[in-house]
Amino acid sequence: MMGRRRARFSFNERAAGKWSSISRAPIISVDGTLPARTMNTGPTLKTGRLTLRRWREADLEPFAAMNCDPAVMEFFPTMLDRDQSDALAARADSSIDVDGYGLWAVEVKGVAPFIGFVGIRSLAADTLPFVADAEIGWRLAAESWGQGYAPEAALAVLRFGFEECGLREIVSFTSTVNERSQRVMQKIGMHRDAADDFDHPRVAAGHPLRRHVLYRLTAEEWRASVGRGVDEPA
Numbered sequence: 001m002m003g004r005r006r007a008r009f010s011f012n013e014r015a016a017g018k019w020s021s022i023s024r025a026p027i028i029s030v031d032g033t034l035p036a037r038t039m040n041t042g043p044t045l046k047t048g049r050l051t052l053r054r055w056r057e058a059d060l061e062p063f064a065a066m067n068c069d070p071a072v073m074e075f076f077p078t079m080l081d082r083d084q085s086d087a088l089a090a091r092a093d094s095s096i097d098v099d100g101y102g103l104w105a106v107e108v109k110g111v112a113p114f115i116g117f118v119g120i121r122s123l124a125a126d127t128l129p130f131v132a133d134a135e136i137g138w139r140l141a142a143e144s145w146g147q148g149y150a151p152e153a154a155l156a157v158l159r160f161g162f163e164e165c166g167l168r169e170i171v172s173f174t175s176t177v178n179e180r181s182q183r184v185m186q187k188i189g190m191h192r193d194a195a196d197d198f199d200h201p202r203v204a205a206g207h208p209l210r211r212h213v214l215y216r217l218t219a220e221e222w223r224a225s226v227g228r229g230v231d232e233p234a
């Protein structure tokens, strides 16, 4: 089993769900370089239009609305109730303290304070039929779709994962029928081998969402794509 890789810097650890400390935390920008940090504030990633930041209490209500929107949750086996949604947000935020990376809350600068999450999570403790350091994933509110926000955020996340965290390979996977998510994977330079398709072990046998595609990107492929300018937002 591959060991869990942390970011090269350390963070103060904080128990999940302590939203009062999150909501008051100032944001410190990363902008692709190692920044000064204080407890519970970073890392924050910035792109041309977006800020990927730590979660705030104010995110919880719009996040819960997304998690029970049938459009957003079309390719998930179940929708989330408020408690499940809050717990997911707390895990997303606390994993940033534990691993140095995680699922960041996304805001559109000057436009929308919260549109969902984009980020990476460690696969070290997961039981899936492949080996990789981490998974990149995304979930945005339906009103914000179609503007290239997910690939823009994901490129910043890949850069952070490979360059700051030293990850060797980042994968992404989704149900074979989730073409929107696969388009994001393709746009950020990930590639699929149909031989890697798999049945997700936590989706019931016979469920139409069980069959999954797997997209991969290694650090070497990332470095080559940076040279070709693939990491620059359109």
Ligand SMILES: CC(C)(COP(=O)(O)OP(=O)(O)OC[C@H]1O[C@@H](n2cnc3c(N)ncnc32)[C@H](O)[C@@H]1OP(=O)(O)O)[C@@H](O)C(=O)NCCC(=O)NCCS
Pocket: 071, 072, 073, 075, 137, 138, 139, 140, 141, 144, 145, 146, 147, 148, 149, 150, 151, 173, 174, 175, 178, 179, 180, 181, 183, 184, 187
């Ligand atoms: C997948 C997702 C993050 C894409 O985010 P996004 O910021 O809209 O990404 P893009 O703007 O690059 O659009 C990606 C594709 O979505 C489709 N799309 C765009 N706007 C759409 C809309 N309003 N309605 C339906 N599909 C749309 C297009 O096919 C587009 O590909 P194209 O640019 O080649 O035409 C977003 O659709 C989402 O949050 N979906 C629900 C959650 C989900 O499935 N997460 C992934 C789980 S593995």
